Amino acid sequence: MSGIALVRKPGPRIAEGIVTHIQREPVDPVRAAAQHDAYVAALAAAGWRTVHVPPADDLPDAPFVEDTLVVSGRLAVLTRPGAVERRPEVDSVAQVVRDLGMKAVRIARPGTLDGGDVLQSGPTVYVGRSARTNAQGITQLAALLPERTVVPVDLSGVLHLKSAVTALPDGTLIGDPRHVDLPGLLVPEEEAGAHVVPLGGDRVLLAASAPRTAAMLEKRGLTVTTVDISEYEKLEGCVTCLSVLVTD
Numbered sequence: 001m002s003g004i005a006l007v008r009k010p011g012p013r014i015a016e017g018i019v020t021h022i023q024r025e026p027v028d029p030v031r032a033a034a035q036h037d038a039y040v041a042a043l044a045a046a047g048w049r050t051v052h053v054p055p056a057d058d059l060p061d062a063p064f065v066e067d068t069l070v071v072s073g074r075l076a077v078l079t080r081p082g083a084v085e086r087r088p089e090v091d092s093v094a095q096v097v098r099d100l101g102m103k104a105v106r107i108a109r110p111g112t113l114d115g116g117d118v119l120q121s122g123p124t125v126y127v128g129r130s131a132r133t134n135a136q137g138i139t140q141l142a143a144l145l146p147e148r149t150v151v152p153v154d155l156s157g158v159l160h161l162k163s164a165v166t167a168l169p170d171g172t173l174i175g176d177p178r179h180v181d182l183p184g185l186l187v188p189e190e191e192a193g194a195h196v197v198p199l200g201g202d203r204v205l206l207a208a209s210a211p212r213t214a215a216m217l218e219k220r221g222l223t224v225t226t227v228d229i230s231e232y233e234k235l236e237g238c239v240t241c242l243s244v245l246v247t248d
Ligand SMILES: CN(C)C(=N)NCCC[C@H](N)C(=O)O
Pocket: 017, 018, 019, 020, 061, 064, 066, 067, 083, 086, 115, 116, 117, 159, 160, 161, 162, 163, 235, 236, 237, 238, 240, 241
């Protein structure tokens, strides 16, 4: 597996990003920029061609590009983020996916959908029913993906479905049963260990804040790359949020 990784650099207002479930802490924009560079370098080292969505310096949460786009094959579903202030992030992403030759469709009002609520694993697409993603958003996504099985999932105490659970390359779901009730969950050693980006083959990307989960996954035969994303974690972000992977 390889392909394109869409990313967007953080802007000078990153510290003003939305915080919902955790205490606000100061975010250092310079450190955030350096961490973003290292994150992009890790994707590139794993063989992904990184494509930068134009910066959106007035939109603090814009580097969390995952929330604006759901990709299934060559179909790009442009979301309608549940947070009104994040909706202006979508147009610039739309332009990039069109330039890449993808078919772009949009979630329409009154639907809301955040990409962070969409977890794809094989034929199944789990979608979190969150404060950001509503029933109409889920219904619209299911209609756009008739060949997939869309499974709505209830959440508690977290921002997005992928704040609580992601999938390992073999399809095993890794997540926190306190936030999400799914059968057969592999429980990570740290909360941030629930966030895994599959890089292709047996390689995964994990936050540096989950060292014991990294060791656990290495024991299962995975090759783990870790990146420090502390400034994004202060804004309820995780490793998945900072990119959208488009496979060839
Ligand atoms: C899986 N996750 C968590 C995401 N895809 N997005 C995180 C967005 C964080 C941002 N401050 C916000 O509140 O929108």
